[in-house]
Amino acid sequence: MMTSPTSTASPSELGSSLTTHKIYKRKKSSLGEARIAVVGSESVGKSAVTVRFLTKRFIGEYEASVENKYRHNSQIDSDYVTFEILDTCCKGPEGCAKDDIIRWADGFLLIYSITSRKSFDYVKDLGSKIIDARKCGFPLVLVGNKSDMGHVRQVTRADGQELGRELDCPFIEVSASEDAETVYDAFNTVGRDILSYKRKSRTIFDRVLGGLPSLKK
Numbered sequence: 601m602m603t604s605p606t607s608t609a610s611p612s613e614l615g616s617s618l619t620t621h622k623i624y625k626r627k628k629s630s631l632g633e634a635r636i637a638v639v640g641s642e643s644v645g646k647s648a649v650t651v652r653f654l655t656k657r658f659i660g661e662y663e664a665s666v667e668n669k670y671r672h673n674s675q676i677d678s679d680y681v682t683f684e685i686l687d688t689c690c691k692g693p694e695g696c697a698k699d700d701i702i703r704w705a706d707g708f709l710l711i712y713s714i715t716s717r718k719s720f721d722y723v724k725d726l727g728s729k730i731i732d733a734r735k736c737g738f739p740l741v742l743v744g745n746k747s748d749m750g751h752v753r754q755v756t757r758a759d760g761q762e763l764g765r766e767l768d769c770p771f772i773e774v775s776a777s778e779d780a781e782t783v784y785d786a787f788n789t790v791g792r793d794i795l796s797y798k799r800k801s802r803t804i805f806d807r808v809l810g811g812l813p814s815l816k817k
């Protein structure tokens with residue numbers, strides 16, 4: 601069900617595809633699935649960006665005290681993909697990148713607000729924590745949200761590009777409120793990276809299995 605752009609969105613308003621979870625078990629997702637955790641500090645627009653991608657609408661305010669998980673079918677290039685998107689909540693001492701979430705996700709959208717230096721420093725630490733926990737080359741996309749608020753900008757585009765290079769991941773500036781295309785681009789970029797990462801892992805696995813019959817000869 602669509603919600604009007606100016607209303608307050610609650611999870612139940614966003615349709616039956618949504619469930620809320622507390623613990624994320626790392627049961628491997630299938631090749632056509634992309635589990636994305638949307639992480640970043642408070643009020644950077646994690647829910648706005650997620651809901652924009654899911655409903656094509658910008659919704660101003662959210663009832664946001666819990667983590668929300670959504671399933672969404674989409675197509676990237678010629679691949680059909682089921683996105684599982686976790687809109688995280690940062691309250692609590694562990695912040696939004698709890699260990700079970702880091703294990704659960706196939707990839708991350710690291711979101712900061714271009715109007716908050718503090719939120720940028722937060723994703724810098726978070727990105728390093730994720731890279732330490734997962735393998736090198738793990739799918740991450742760095743997202744600077746609220747690009748429509750250039751008049752109160754605290755983080756330059758060059759800062760974002762530099763951090764993208766440091767984390768070795770794509771960097772995109774978006775505006776959940778003004779520019780849906782940039783938001784789709786961010787999700788599709790991480791989705792594409794996840795599929796390619798999974799294919800590479802599978803290729804190595806297949807190569808190992810593929811080698812076994814020849815051993816019998």
Ligand SMILES: Nc1nc2c(ncn2[C@@H]2O[C@H](COP(=O)(O)OP(=O)(O)OP(=O)(O)O)[C@@H](O)[C@H]2O)c(=O)[nH]1
Pocket residue numbers: 641642643644645646647648649659660661662664688689690745746747748749774775776777778
């Ligand atoms: N101008 C502008 N405001 C935005 C944008 N995205 C989100 N906001 C506003 O920023 C505020 C926080 O947005 P949320 O989506 O609730 O942020 P969040 O990161 O999910 O917040 P928490 O879950 O509470 O940490 C709301 O008032 C939104 O309307 C944007 O692209 N531009």
